[in-house]
Amino acid sequence: DTGVSQNPRHKITKRGQNVTFRCDPISEHNRLYWYRQTLGQGPEFLTYFQNEAQLEKSRLLSDRFSAERPKGSFSTLEIQRTEQGDSAMYLCASSSNNRAANEKLFFGSGTQLSVL
């Protein structure tokens, strides 16, 4: 168990560019979540997957954001045409298959995005 892994740790991009982040969950976990966090705020839910199925996407999430988990293992989060307001820490979390434990989220170290 190596924990949740996120890459890259930091990303600096210019406004209008596309960016993609990757998350590798804990190997036996079937749920994977994406959150966004800005300074002084709690994590904001973006979307989550159970295996390869995307079960929910935040209504506040722009169409510029898309997430995939093609084989039920790693996931990618893509932001198209980035805006300065997209600057934030993007956190990935995973949770266990066990029904009693599937609400306990374990977070990766996050990807810090800065849009110039």
Add this chain to the structure above:
Amino acid sequence: QKEVEQNSGPLSVPEGAIASLNCTYSDRGSQSFFWYRQYSGKSPELIMFIYSNGDKEDGRFTAQLNKASQYVSLLIRDSQPSDSATYLCAVNIQGGKLIFGQGTELSVKP
């Protein structure tokens, strides 16, 4: 009304004192409640969870839940400077996702 509300703080307590952190939530159907600790520049770390009304103790931490009042709290006994962090309350809503409060910053002064 936000789904999960916390006082942002900062809450300052002297070393050795009890720190009390509070959280309210809006969805009466919520069944699961969590406390995460987040050090500056780090990701959230799960420290406590509670599902039933009453108290749950784990070491120096006690989580308290009152579903009738839609209130959950975290007590930290014998606070240490290493407890200085932001504490995030999270509530499972509609069975699928955790919704977080904005967090309470705790500072424990030596």
